[in-house]
Amino acid sequence: MDASIAFVLSIICYIFYRTVFTKREPEVRISKPTGVIYAIILGFGAGGISSLWLNGVYIIADYSPFLAKQVKGFDSLYSDMEKGPYIWLFLAIVVVGPIIEEILFRGIIFSSFENATRSSWFPVIITGVMFGIWHGSFIQGVYTAIFGMILAYFMKKCRSLVFVAFAHGINNLSGTLPPSLDTDFTNTLLNVTSYVCILPTLAILYHLHRKSKKITN
Structure with a gap:
């Protein structure tokens, strides 16, 4: 039911986005294959940055009651989500979630701030911060804010919600594996890939x- 409602909402939001906002020309024209490759690298690279943040938080949490409490809430959030059937978890986090969030944040909200200000950086920063706040917890909010800024900047340059939503889905998929693939080997491989993609992400x-x-010029 939640997935169905989110899917319908994504269609409504997309129609609203395309009706209200004039489509802007991309600042950088990239081909579809290049856009897909960029999206994959950005998705994994953002995951690597998130892992660095989380590893640091878990270390510091031993000395900070505030972070220890945040870590406990963060861990319980994901343990609750993993209790249901994987197909609904996959649809919510990897497919429908990224689509509706990108239409809302990198589509409607980002375009609104672009129309309201002459600053080229303000929409990128403010939508990233809002994206972090949207996720609720302090721990998740920090790395999703960084990820939101990366996605907003990617949107600013390529003007493609498809590429941006794909990058978002790749990032979410790396942390939402099906039970058959959720092994130490696979998780280690994904972690290494995410760390390796940090520098290419910055390069892109x-x-x-x-x-x-x-x-x-």
């Missing part, structure tokens, strides 16, 4: 920045 963002400046 820098490349998009430099390329858009050259086109502008």
Whole structure:
């Protein structure tokens, strides 16, 4: 039922987004294969950044009652989510969730701030922060805010909700494996891949920045 409601809402939000906001030209034109590759790298790279943050939090939590409490709530959140059938978890976190969140945050909200301000960076930062707050907990809020800024910047450059939602789905999939693949080997492989993709992620963002400046000049 939740997945069905979210799917219907995503259609309504998308129609609203396309009706209200004028489609802007991309600052950097990239091909579909390149956009898919960028999305995969950004999704994994953001996961690597999130892992660095989480590892640091778990270490510091031993010395901070505040973080210890946050860690306990964060762990219970994911243990509760994993109790249901995997198919609904997959649809909610990997498919429907990223689609509706991207339409809302990198579509409607991002476009609203772009229309309301002349600053090119304010919409990226504010929608990222809002995306972090949307996730509730302090621990999750920090890394989702960073991820939200990465996605907003990617949207700013390519103007493709498809690429951005795909990057979001890849990021969520790496932490939402089916039970048959949720093994120590697979998780280690994904963690290594995420860490390896951090530098390529930064390189892609820098490349998009430099390329858009050259086109502008």
